[in-house]
Amino acid sequence: DAGVTQSPTHLIKTRGQHVTLRCSPISGHKSVSWYQQVLGQGPQFIFQYYEKEERGRGNFPDRFSARQFPNYSSELNVNALLLGDSALYLCASSFERGGRVTQYFGPGTRLTVL
C-alpha cells in the first residue's frame, strides 16, 4: 500500500510570494495533519482536518490556511512568505482506533524562502 505522498519535494520561493503544498493520505485514512519542522527542531502542529472539517489549529498566523478535499487529500497554503517560513513541511495521515490516534508521515516538502 502506498504511504502518505507529498508534492512537491522541494520548492524555492521569494519573500512575499505564496505557496501551495499538497498531500495525499494513506488509503482509508480520513484525517490529515500538517506540521512545520524548522531545522534542528521537532515538528510544530499547524492544522488538522477530518472529513473536510478543520479539527485543530496550531499557533500559526492567518497567512497559513489549509483545506481537505472529498478524496481526503489536502492542501496547505502560505501567503506573503517570510524568510522564517523556510522549513520542512510534513503531512501526516491518521486513523483512530478505540479513541486512540496513530499518525503516519509523508516525506515532506522542503520550502526555501529567499
Next chain:
Amino acid sequence: GDSVTQMEGPVTLSEEAFLTINCTYTATGYPSLFWYVQYPGEGLQLLLKATKADDKGSNKGFEATYRKETTSFHLEKGSVQVSDSAVYFCALSDTVTGNQFYFGTGTSLTVIP
C-alpha cells in the same frame, strides 16, 4: 499545556553499545506515547507506540515502556547498529486536546563502527 521533553543530543555511541534516550511528558488527560525516527532528508517514521500505562512498545530491537508514575517513555536498545544513526523524536497524543500531537525537539544519534 501538553508537552514533551527529551534528552539533549547529539549522542554518539560505538556499534553494539546500549542506547537510552530519555523522554518525559506533561499531559492533561491520558495520552498515547510514540517514538518516531527521522533519517537524513526524510520524513518521520513511526518506530513504536504505547497507548496506556505500563504498555511496552517494541520494534526493530527498540523498546519503550509507558510509565505513568514517572511520566516517562524512555527509548532503549540493547545493541545499536550503524544503521540506527538518525534523529529520534518522542511524541504524545492527548484525547483531551483532540488527539493533537506534541513532539520533543529530537535527539540525534550517531553510531560509529
